Amino acid sequence: MFIPHTDVERQEMLKTIGKKELSELFNVIPEEFRYPELDIPPALSEMEAQQQFSNLADANNACDEMACFLGAGAYNHYVPATVDFLLHRGEFFTAYTPYQPEISQGTLQAIFEFQSLIANLTGMDIANASHYDGATAAAEACISAYHHFRGKRPKLVLSPNLNPQYLETIHTYFGMLDGSKLLVPEEQTAFSDPDQLATLVDDQTALILMQYPDFLGNIYDLTALTTKAHEQGALVAVSVNPIALGLLKPPADFGVDFVVGEGQPLGIPMSFGGPYLGFFATRKELVRKISGRIVGETVDGQGQRGYVLTLTAREQHIRREKATSNICTNQGLMALAATIYLSLLGKSGLRQVAELCYHKAHYAAQQIAGLEGYKLINNQPFFNEFVVECPKNVSVINQHMLEHGLIGGYDLEKSYPKLKNQMLVAVTELNSREEIDLLVDLLEEARHE
């Protein structure tokens, strides 16, 4: 199957190396630990494997058979057919990191185009080749800022309205840096005001990290916050939803230093949480301070344009223990998916998707706000996610909706015990008016249940 050796070839090869049996190759392994009996099921044929996995896939009730209003960091967007067809090309998916540029120009140019698209989408000067996901990209922004000031500014101010999983990830990453201090204001409401947060930035602060739109859907102007932070000498990072940037001002307009985010909405399936795509963009003055791979344009001996991995002196394999990050394998194929997606949608398509999300979400919010017992919490503009206060426990309501073929919004109480009966609803271009009306009807029903 996957091992091509015939008996004859195996014997010839053993003879060449002067062995009689394959087992002689392992004499170096302590005998008492050699050849354990593995208690795993016997091999399946391809046909049987396909059937077993098909049964398991059918055991899921996923968003292919239910309407989905769940977001909170992963979104059910349409993935155009072209994206996956091109990802299926073995020349892309069976290659590895482009260490040899002469035979990796496909991967290298695609990454270069990814960097260009992300830079233009966020309004920043440059972007890197990717991080694991939105959470680790945010953590890497914190680490870059911390090292930028050589640890002399130990404090990081994190918006309480940052995706809670990102906050947890940053806490894990910073647990390692003795002396660093993460400041997350305790109050968690839908009205966390950036200008209030800015007052926490002082001359000990390396970075303030915001989310745009924030975890509860709100859109804030971050210009004043950025100015105040810069007055204190601190850097500003923003985690963004890339689809929202099809419609909204890019964070570069606020003057921020780092823009990071989760690239999953850009043509990557939800796939139960991964693999996704972290993106990371910054100003050109800071390019040497960031981690992750970067591709640059150059020429060969004949003057022909080509691309190489560049600024490698920042990275773990050169800088060894002085590197600020150990990232090497990143999300190459997912970055390619986002590159194809953004190229295909282009200027008009991304705007169209963003507007569809916006209008459908606002229609849903208006309809829900009209229901007795339900209240729209956001008092700021929002994009495609918003918070609804419900007349009863969100898990009870969601259970009722699930029984009618609909996956409800995120129960905010799971992340914030204070936000009882509050549901974070996400709407995308895939939600039809019928689905939204069903959501509204089921919410109404759930009140009486």
Next chain:
Amino acid sequence: MSEPTIYEISSPGRTGIEYAHLDVPPSELPDAFLREELPLPELSELDIVRHFTHLSKLNYSIDGGFYPLGSCTMKYNPRINEVTARMPGFLKAHPLQPIETVQGSLVIMYLLQETLKEITGFDAVTLQPAAGAQGELVGSLIMRAYHRSRGDLKRTKVLVPDSAHGTNPATSSMAGFEPVNVPSDARGNVDVDRLRELCDDTTAGLMLTNPNTLGLFDEHVLEVIDIVHQAGGLVYGDGANLNALLGVTRPGDLGFDIMHINLHKTFSTPHGGGGPGSGPVAVADFLADFLPDPIVAIIEEGTDEMPPLYGFVHPPHSIGRIKSFHGHFGIIVRALTYIMMQGPDGLRSVAEHAVLNANYLMELLKQDYTLPYDRDCMHEFVLEGVWQDAEGVHALDVAKRLMDYGMHPPTNYFPLIVNEALMIEPTETESKQTLDVFVDAMKKIAKEAHEQPELLHEAPHNTPIGRLDEVKAAKDLVLCCWRPEEE
């Protein structure tokens, strides 16, 4: 011929996709927040398909030919993996759906956890890390958390042999440890005497790649592990080279405490041009409580009528979350598909043939290239790409010349302990014929190095592009193909 960029083939007004019309009444847009310019390219669907098809043809890949990139385990990526991972029930599952609606996905994660435990001989597994390097980080954080939980704050040093993987020192320092280099002995093992001297009550642990980056299994592995344990340290196994050990030995049985596993190496999931990988971490029982949050477990036992209920549990002393959600689920499906199609005998055969292929190549090539550590290798081996009587020829030249023969070069200049290293890992999925063609090419190159060195210096000659000016790339820093202000 170079391919134009997407911005160069863009034409104003062209569109690649149309969406359905809005089926709800429009709402007022937030004027203050609207962007004026969206500087994305404008292309048709065919423009896109041709562009990326052209780009793909500039790549070398496993599908295209032999890819003996040492320590990367570039084995064949079975196509069935791509089918199972893309089943709609998996692809369209939201990671925060109620667990009752994603039992299929949870069963898969549970099965892979259990299977990896059995294959490696450990007691608990997290599937969360996104890649090997993140797995190493998790392992190092567990090491740190373990010592701290015992109030043992003196342990600030992590020992890293000079034959370890390149990420190990960066990982240790990222985790707040001071990495300390341990030299190798003349046979490519950890220098046991030196190790003994370096181990003391400040030793948090040892990061041991075994087989190491020379492709050698440490001849004193039990002693090495014992020395570190006696000093109160933990032993971390870098599992990047696990392919050599499948069904042959279990690192957990040998006494390792923690190990990461690269699903994209050992378990055939595609390398994707640089990821996504997946780096599960396995630990011994006494470290299970420190694993990242969350882990999949049976949370309600099954009955005669009902299957068990799978869900997430939170290790009590967890080092915390290290990324969003639950790991690279799509990669997890591929790896489990592969393992289920191998079974115990198939896995053992994988290791045996990977090691057979490497020893076969090593035997045939050591006549023409210097083999600094001449003993049976495991899945890979390291040669010197340099000869005293071929002045000016370097490993880089050998690597570039191999491209002219239609093959991907080995990893070069790593490990650092070999002069002008060429690190060759054939994997088990390559046939004798392919290996023989590679041996022929390598022998010809060795001859050319002596007789026509300019052929090597100027190589590659037959690739889409010649050697690229890396100094210019780093100096000019053109990192983006088009910016609005250039118009």
